[in-house]
Amino acid sequence: MLWRQDQGGHKRTIRSVAWSPDGRQLATGSFDATTGIWERDEDESGDYECVATLEGHENETKSIAWSKSGALLATCSRDKSVWIWEVEEDNDFECLSVLQEHTQDVKMVAWHPNEELLASASYDDTIKIWRDDDDDWYCSDTLVGHESTVWAIDFSPSGDELVSASADETLKIWKRFVPGNALGIVTQRRGEPIWKCVATVVGKHERCIYSVSWSKVNGLIASSGADNTIRLFEVKDATAPVGTEGRLTAEQQKALNEPGVLFEADKVADVRKAHGTSDINSVAWYPNADHGDWLASGGDDGSVRIWRLEDDRGKLSKSQSQIEDCDDTTDDGMLLSRLKEL
Amino acid sequence: MTTLINQNPVIYEASAGNSTREWREDDENEDAVDVIDAQEIFDLIRSISDPEHPLSLEQLNVTQRDHITVSDEDDTILVEFTPTIPHCSMATLIGLCIRVRLLRCLPSRFKVDIAVRKGTHQSEHAVNKQLNDKERVAAALENSHLLEVVNQCLATATSGGVVANIVRGPAPAN
Numbered sequence: 001m002l003w004r005q006d007q008g009g010h011k012r013t014i015r016s017v018a019w020s021p022d023g024r025q026l027a028t029g030s031f032d033a034t035t036g037i038w039e040r041d042e043d044e045s046g047d048y049e050c051v052a053t054l055e056g057h058e059n060e061t062k063s064i065a066w067s068k069s070g071a072l073l074a075t076c077s078r079d080k081s082v083w084i085w086e087v088e089e090d091n092d093f094e095c096l097s098v099l100q101e102h103t104q105d106v107k108m109v110a111w112h113p114n115e116e117l118l119a120s121a122s123y124d125d126t127i128k129i130w131r132d133d134d135d136d137w138y139c140s141d142t143l144v145g146h147e148s149t150v151w152a153i154d155f156s157p158s159g160d161e162l163v164s165a166s167a168d169e170t171l172k173i174w175k176r177f178v179p180g181n182a183l184g185i186v187t188q189r190r191g192e193p194i195w196k197c198v199a200t201v202v203g204k205h206e207r208c209i210y211s212v213s214w215s216k217v218n219g220l221i222a223s224s225g226a227d228n229t230i231r232l233f234e235v236k237d238a239t240a241p242v243g244t245e246g247r248l249t250a251e252q253q254k255a256l257n258e259p260g261v262l263f264e265a266d267k268v269a270d271v272r273k274a275h276g277t278s279d280i281n282s283v284a285w286y287p288n289a290d291h292g293d294w295l296a297s298g299g300d301d302g303s304v305r306i307w308r309l310e311d312d313r314g315k316l317s318k319s320q321s322q323i324e325d326c327d328d329t330t331d332d333g334m335l336l337s338r339l340k341e342l
Numbered sequence: 343m344t345t346l347i348n349q350n351p352v353i354y355e356a357s358a359g360n361s362t363r364e365w366r367e368d369d370e371n372e373d374a375v376d377v378i379d380a381q382e383i384f385d386l387i388r389s390i391s392d393p394e395h396p397l398s399l400e401q402l403n404v405t406q407r408d409h410i411t412v413s414d415e416d417d418t419i420l421v422e423f424t425p426t427i428p429h430c431s432m433a434t435l436i437g438l439c440i441r442v443r444l445l446r447c448l449p450s451r452f453k454v455d456i457a458v459r460k461g462t463h464q465s466e467h468a469v470n471k472q473l474n475d476k477e478r479v480a481a482a483l484e485n486s487h488l489l490e491v492v493n494q495c496l497a498t499a500t501s502g503g504v505v506a507n508i509v510r511g512p513a514p515a516n
Contacts, residue, residue: 012484015477031481060481078481105478123475149475167475207453226453277417277451279476300450 009050010036016063021070025051029061035075037091051091056083056098063108067116072096074118076106082120082130084137097137099130108152112159113216119162121150127164127174129195140192143174145200154214154221161235161263162195163221165209171223173199173235173263199263204231215285217292218309220268224280230297232268232309271307275299346394348426354403356388378448380410383419386447390439391495393432398498402426404436409459417451419444424459433463437473438482439495 009028016029026048028036037052057077064075073085073093082099104123111118117140118130127143127150148167155162162174177185178193187194207226214221221233274280278301286294293309384407388400399405409422421440425433437456444454457470472478483489 013480031484062477078478107477123471123478148471 010034012060015061018064018066020066021068027064027066027073029064029075031060033057033059033061033077035061035064035073037093039091052093054083054085054093054095056095057081062106065109065111065118067111067118068114069116072111072116074109074111074120076109076120078105080104080106080122080124082106082109082118082128084118084130084132086135096135097132099137099139101128101139101142102126107149110153110155113155113157114159117159119153119155121153121164123149125150125166127153127162131192141188141195143195143197145172145197146170151209152211154212156214156235157216157219161198161214163212163214163235165212165223165225167208169202169205169207169209171201171204171209171212171221171233171265172197173201173265175263199235199265201233201265204233204267205229210279211282211284213283213285213295215292216287217285217289220285220309221265222283222285222295224274224283224297226279228274228277228280229270229272230274230280230283230295230307231270233265234268236264236266238264269309274307275301275303275305347431348394351392351395351397351402351426353397353401356398356400377414378412378419378452379414380407380412383410383412383421383444386499387421387440387443389499390436390443391498393435393439393491393495399423399436399440405440417453419448419452419454421454421456422459423456424462428462428464430463433458433465433469434472435491435495437469438479438488439492441473441479442483442492443496443499 010030010032012031014028014030018027019025020027024039026038028038030036033055034057035054036050037054038048039051041047041049054073054075057075058079060078062076062078064073066073071087073087074082075085076082080100080102082102083095084097084099085093086096088094102120102122102124106120106122108121109118116132120128120130122128125144125146125148128139129141129143130137131140132138143162143164146164146166146168150164150166152165153162160176164172164174166172174195175198176193176195177183177187179187179191181187185194185196205223205225205227209223209225211225212221212223219234221235222230223233224230274297278299280297280299282298284296286292295307295309296304297307298304384405387405389398391397392399392402392404395402404423404426405421406424409424411420412418421444423436423440425436437458441454441456444452448454456473458466460466463469483492
């Protein structure tokens with residue numbers, strides 16, 4: 001156990017945790033409306049201590065995320081806002097912007113893998129893209145299409161695509177088109193790129209999808225939700241090659257306003273009852289190639305499970321790593337082992 | 343006394359006290375798997391108190407057995423309820439009471455959806471969305487005041503249909 005409530009930590013549910021890119025700090029977002037920043041006490045106990053508390057949200061903080069460089073931290077809340085913080089020396093965090101354009105709770109924030117570009121997902125059924133103009137943050141685009149709350153988002157390895165998961169039981173793939181793009185997609189007036197839905201995965205989840213993760217190593221998308229299942233998808237760009245024509249056909253142009261044409265998303269594997277009869281609230285791929293075939297999941301059964309994707313891509317199966325307190329269940333070649341509760 | 347949202351609720355007869363399910367042979371078989379059905383769900387929620395009146399949800403016809411759908415094989419339950427008036431601001435609270443009652447009483451394998459009966463509430467979409475967003479529900483239940491109100495409504499839930507002697511006519515307004 002890293003810390004306890006009596007050591008001055010959060011006063012309510014901790015909803016989100018995120019390691020800083022350099023691994024030295026852990027940020028925690030809580031229903032008590034604050035975000036805690038924790039560091040390991042190298043000298044003495046080795047315990048984590050809270051070195052900063054970011055206040056400002058009016059009610060529950062839902063999600064927090066560090067940018068790739070670690071220079072920025074984003075937080076979001078049921079108060080409908082997204083806050084951008086700059087990480088300064090001596091554990092000082094300066095609030096750069098309070099962004100209030102969503103019309104309902106903001107469920108999650110996620111940074112672009114390389115650029116200082118942020119995406120947010122909301123109970124208002126939309127996704128917003130945020131950029132800055134010299135530390136002045138603004139909403140660059142609003143992605144409309146889902147028919148219910150968007151619970152989670154993640155960028156593709158290149159950052160030119162985004163996947164979203166929703167209570168409408170679908171996943172959507174969105175692609176960024178810059179001004180003057182080869183397909184002739186019309187972008188916005190101010191020269192901002194535009195994001196278009198290029199695929200919708202329908203009928204593959206039977207209930208709300210709570211989480212989605214796009215592996216930066218193997219390019220697969222993992223999704224999980226209230227139907228007790230983890231699913232893996234492979235996404236392919238099915239756009240006609242830009243060669244001779246350089247433009248979309250009239251049909252493709254029209255289709256860009258409708259779901260699911262330019263990209264194909266095929267199911268690669270799934271694990272049913274990955275956490276028994278419990279909802280699976282989060283999935284996350286291993287961030288780098290050290291264990292690019294590992295996927296972690298967390299569920300309402302209170303357990304965290306680590307999965308390994310087998311080479312033939314037909315299954316998610318038992319991890320080979322040494323894990324304490326193994327609780328081995330072999331259930332048609334699926335999972336895995338259980339981590340001791342953190 | 344503050345004005346009630348619904349001053350003159352229509353009051354219905356509650357079925358006499360106990361469960362109206364017929365005796366089945368398997369009832370006495372210890373090894374039989376206990377299949378959960380609409381009647382059982384109804385029995386769990388029929389006696390929840392309305393937040394405003396000393397009456398049960400059954401007596402106000404807010405809940406009815408026929409508005410409950412259970413699929414024991416895929417572990418899903420849908421409970422529809424009918425607010426007494428279309429602009430009832432208590433609708434979300436009533437829905438929350440139903441959810442908490444079922445959360446506390448049912449095996450965790452069940453996925454429960456709660457909704458207002460179509461056409462019975464002017465903000466039906468918004469109410470349904472809140473009731474089925476588990477993060478919103480969890481956060482709401484961390485509010486001690488709200489939890490207390492919910493618990494008060496649930497205090498009568500085991501009394502089998504009748505909350506108080508049936509009172510004809512509205513409560514006196516002061």
